[in-house]
Amino acid sequence: MNKCMERLFNGLVKENPTFVLMLGMCPTLAVTTSAMNGLGMGLTTTVVLIMSNLIISLLRKVIPDKVRIPAYIVIIASFVTLVELLLEGFIPTLYSALGIYIPLIVVNCIILGRAESYASKNSPVASAFDGIGMGLGFTVGLTSIGMVREILGVGQIFGIQILPSSYEGMTIFILAPGAFFVLAALTALQNKVRNSKGKPKAVGCSEGCGACQNTSCLGKEQTKEAK
Amino acid sequence: MSELKHVSSSPHIRSKITTSNIMLLVIFALMPATLFGVWNFGISALMNIVVCVGVSVGAEFIYEKLMHKKVTVNDYSAALTGLLLALNLPPNATWWMSAIGSLFAIIVVKQLFGGLGQNFMNPALAARCFLLIAFTGRMTDFTYDGVSTATPLALLKNGESVNILDMVIGKTAGTIGETSAVLLLAGAAVLIVLGVIDLRIPASYIISFVVFIVIFGGHGFDLNYIVAHLSGGGLMLGAFFMATDYVTSPITSKGQIVYGILLGILTGIFRLFGGSAEGVSYAIIFCNLLVPLIERVTMPKPFGPEEKEVQA
Structure with a gap:
């Protein structure tokens, strides 16, 4: 169970896909025009992520290594189609708001990235929790960007007027352009908070910066070690 | 050994020209157009200028204090940015628009990228474009003599007639500092005589723009049409005072000509085929982004024998 909680924390905070890993930038910038759209996109991706992680993890010993990427894509695309049809049937307003970005979840690099780097090597339960953590991290990122954009753009949050109507x-x-400004500002803010909590320990510096997850380090630790 | 010599690294001969001197000269050169703008548009124009300059200088001071950097308010660069931004705003812009624009220019465009000398695009123009997209309605609402009117360029675009003499003198609707072509040229002439700005960028800009207008304008070589395009909108202000910004224009002489020609063509495209009547500010910030590329292509070769052609 401890491992599952660690996965949740990892996805939400430590390796937040939006603010730390910088994955899935296309929907992040395109659909976050309002908090509702961000939340909808995030949750849709979360569902696909959990299901695809679970199935890929179950099939990880069956899928031959050479054709693993096409196999993953087939699994992911099936779930995206499923979710798309469900959205169209039950939440048509969200479906029309998100538009082309729903089918594009197939090529969202978070999903393929988690399949490749986590689900294909770990047990189904842990993979599903990894999906939940990553998905919720993505949702939090998108919703917060959407909230800031909505409040600055029209003075509302989730369609409720927050600022006086004279705004x-x-x-x-x-x-x-606003999406870029807000994403940059929020990323800077969370880096500031993260750094003020004490510098994260340099992990695996011996393996070089490519494999390192510590994005706030930017190679400083390695040069320190070299000295 | 009683006498201590002052030893320092080169340069040993220093010019008397400093950043603050240059900035002050540019501010003085802009004064005729600024004063005309205040006279032409009244007290709201003056208020905008005061707010822009005040907020710009204040933002620079506070940011540098907070970030424990050297305070560079004394070099007048922030004041110049504020002044240029104000000259690019419509006279009836509200004070909070001017304030937001100034904050954006100084904090986002200038200081976040490292302060004076590091900004990748002209802060005043970037702020103008920011405001133009953020408050499109207010930024394109030009009131003149208490009546909301179209700018001469918008009239020109719709095929209506314009009064050339009024446009050259500046008695038309427009942003605070762009209307008077004559006074802007007078200020620019002073700067050129004093050697503060070089003629390369403005000349190649204006010439290529005229050529573009003659070819694609649909009026052929119609002197009235050309003069109207030259004195209308922000072309004079842009060509002499903003395209020539030291930080965001190429340093190589060939590069400056390439940059000017690109500006002329882009301005022509935006004005003739674009959605809005004006395109100087977009053309300049777009070319600002191309400057590193232009400099790389036009880098002069050092004099002397070259050992071998090195692949760059």
Whole structure:
């Protein structure tokens, strides 16, 4: 059980896909025009992530190594199609708001990345929890970006007026440039919080920066070691 | 050994020209157009200028204090940025728009990238474009003599007639500092005579723009049309005061000409085929981004024998 909680924490905080791993930038920048859209996109991706992680982990001994990527894609695409049809049937407003970005979940690098780096090597339960953690981390990232953009752009959060109605929205935050500004600002903020909590320990510096998960280090630890 | 010599590394001969001197000269050169803008548009224009300059200088001071950096308010660069931003705003812009624009220019575009000399695009123009997208309605609402009117360029785009003399003198609707072509040229002439700015960028900009207008404007070589395009909008302000910004323009002489030509073509495209009537600010910030590339291509070769052609 401890491992499962560790996976949740890992996805939500330590390796948050939006703010730390910087994965899945396409939906992050494109659909977060409002908090609701961000939440919808995040939860949709979470469902696909949990299911695909679970199935891939169950099949990890069956899938031959040479054709693993096509096999993963087939599994992921099946779940995306499933979710897409369900959304279209039951939440048509969200379906039309997200548009092309629902089928594009297939090529979201978080999903393939987790399949390749975690689900293909670990037990089904741990993989499913990894999916939940990563998915929720993605959801938190998207929703927070969407909230900031919505409040600056139209003065609302989840469609509820927060700022006085005399507030004139800054259209730029609803448009694409605003997504970059908000993403950068929030990433900087969480880096600041992370660094002030005490520097994260350099992990696996001997393996070089490529395999290292400590993105806030940027090679400083390695040069320190070399000295 | 009683006498201590002052030993320092090169350079040993220093010019009297400093950053603050240059910035002050540019500010003075902009004064005729600024004062005309205040006279032309009234007290709201003055308020915008004061807010922009004040907030810019204040933002620079506070940011550098907070970040424990050397405070560089005394080099007048922040004041110049604020002034240029104000000259690029419509006269009836509200004070909070000016303040947001100034904050964006100084904090996001200038300081986050490392302060003066490190900014990748002209802060004043980046802020203008930010405001243009953020508050499109307010930024394109030009009031002149109490009446909301179209700018001469918008009239020109719709095929209506414009008064050339008014445009050259500046008695038209527009942003605070862009209307008077004559006074901007007078200020620019002073800067050119004093050697603060070089003629390469503005000249190649204006010439290539005129060529573009003659070819694609649909009016042929119609002098009225060309003069209207030259004195309308922000072309004079942009070509002489903002495209020539030292930080965001190429340093190689060939590169400056390439940069000017690109600016002329882009401005022409934006004005003739774009959705809005004006395109100087977008053209300049777009070319600002190309500057590293232009410099790389036009880097002069050092004089002397070369051993071997090195693949760059």
